[in-house]
Amino acid sequence: MPEIILKNLTKTFGSVKAVDNLDLTIEDRDFVTLLGPSGCGKTTTLRMISGLETPTVGEIIIGGRVVFSSEKQINLSPDKRDVGLLFQNYALWPHMTVYQNISFGLENMKWSKEEIRKRVKEMGDLVKISDLLDRYPSELSGGQQQRVAIARTLAPNPKVLLMDEPLSNLDAKLRMEMRAELKRLHREIESTVVYVTHDQLEAMTLATKVCLLEEGVLQQYAPPLVIYDQPSNIFVGDFIGNPSMNFVDARVNEVDGDKATLEASEITLEMDFRSREGELKSGDEVIIGLRPEDIALNPESGANTCTIYSTLPSGMETVVRAKIRNTMFSIVAFGRVDFDVDSKMEISFPSRNYLLFDKATKKKLGAGSLKFRD
Ligand SMILES: Nc1ncnc2c1ncn2[C@@H]1O[C@H](COP(=O)(O)OP(=O)(O)OP(=O)(O)O)[C@@H](O)[C@H]1O
Numbered sequence: 473m474p475e476i477i478l479k480n481l482t483k484t485f486g487s488v489k490a491v492d493n494l495d496l497t498i499e500d501r502d503f504v505t506l507l508g509p510s511g512c513g514k515t516t517t518l519r520m521i522s523g524l525e526t527p528t529v530g531e532i533i534i535g536g537r538v539v540f541s542s543e544k545q546i547n548l549s550p551d552k553r554d555v556g557l558l559f560q561n562y563a564l565w566p567h568m569t570v571y572q573n574i575s576f577g578l579e580n581m582k583w584s585k586e587e588i589r590k591r592v593k594e595m596g597d598l599v600k601i602s603d604l605l606d607r608y609p610s611e612l613s614g615g616q617q618q619r620v621a622i623a624r625t626l627a628p629n630p631k632v633l634l635m636d637e638p639l640s641n642l643d644a645k646l647r648m649e650m651r652a653e654l655k656r657l658h659r660e661i662e663s664t665v666v667y668v669t670h671d672q673l674e675a676m677t678l679a680t681k682v683c684l685l686e687e688g689v690l691q692q693y694a695p696p697l698v699i700y701d702q703p704s705n706i707f708v709g710d711f712i713g714n715p716s717m718n719f720v721d722a723r724v725n726e727v728d729g730d731k732a733t734l735e736a737s738e739i740t741l742e743m744d745f746r747s748r749e750g751e752l753k754s755g756d757e758v759i760i761g762l763r764p765e766d767i768a769l770n771p772e773s774g775a776n777t778c779t780i781y782s783t784l785p786s787g788m789e790t791v792v793r794a795k796i797r798n799t800m801f802s803i804v805a806f807g808r809v810d811f812d813v814d815s816k817m818e819i820s821f822p823s824r825n826y827l828l829f830d831k832a833t834k835k836k837l838g839a840g841s842l843k844f845r846d
């Protein structure tokens with residue numbers, strides 16, 4: 473299975489830059505999710521890889537073969553790129569049985585009857601629809617139809633699988649189930665997958681690497697947990713995670729080696745850096761980023777550093793809003809816990825991974841531990 477390389481890939485529609493100078497290497501057997509808000513260029517990127525959309529500028533290489541190059545004037549048609557496509561509206565042919573839906577493409581490719589029979593059986597076993605092969609699509613549930621569509625896409629054994637929100641028509645429970653199956657499937661067929669979704673949970677849980685786009689521009693390309701823990705800028709930090717990361721405006725008061733004193737409104741904090749990407753000096757405007765589960769509430773300690781504003785217990789966790797003076801924080805407390813609204817208690821910062829961003833450029837400046845300073 474091949475790697476896919478995109479080189480300064482750009483697509484403009486009139487005055488809209490749908491994809492802007494995208495450089496991306498998708499390695500062999502990666503499962504890459506293209507993630508970002510509506511209109512950020514996910515579908516356009518996928519369509520360019522597949523050959524359904526012609527890039528304005530750039531180069532696309534699949535498995536060592538240039539399939540598109542604006543410079544060399546190469547543009548292979550979709551059927552010559554050896555990619556499998558699966559879109560949101562995966563429309564099965566209603567007048568054909570499941571068997572015929574899966575075999576149709578293979579017949580067109582002139583496979584022998586025997587090869588086709590064997591392949592359909594393999595696919596049926598893989599996506600667990602072997603007992604449904606004689607049914608018509610109208611006699612299947614949504615999830616079963618989805619699996620037939622996946623089988624149909626996989627049957628010709630494409631080197632690359634391109635999927636655009638293939639699960640968005642399914643209900644939440646089925647979607648979870650299909651996610652797990654897709655991930656399992658990826659392992660079994662050892663394919664390179666590019667998967668478009670605007671659902672951050674889907675993107676994070678499925679991917680070996682997430683490619684996060686905004687307005688056609690690449691924001692970060694990294695494994696899910698790196699994206700989560702080390703977002704390269706405020707947009708990424710804010711887009712990933714639910715409830716969202718807390719952002720607190722502050723001004724740098726003093727920098728002393730690996731430590732900086734940060735003045736937020738009515739709170740003074742000290743950050744002890746363990747990594748640092750940018751220069752920092754007294755007077756700089758910054759934004760501190762704190763994940764809700766990295767903030768702790770300690771009702772037993774007797775200290776009164778915060779006031780509970782609201783609580784949303786759901787069994788597995790409780791989402792709390794608490795104020796330090798006038799600054800509101802979202803906090804996730806795991807387990808079956810609850811707190812009295814308006815009660816006061818200690819709030820603390822036990823993590824080593826609070827983030828500091830530049831307020832002007834929005835870029836990450838560093839990460840470290842955090843404590844109150846009076
Ligand atoms: N054929 C087209 N003609 C003109 N503009 C287009 C065309 N296709 C896409 N665009 C524009 O390009 C941008 C990117 O569109 P794209 O479909 O790639 O977004 P997306 O990330 O897939 O969004 P969504 O999550 O809503 O599916 C949008 O601003 C869109 O309006």
Ligand SMILES: [Mg+2]
Nearest residue numbers: 514515516668
């Ligand atoms: Mg789209």
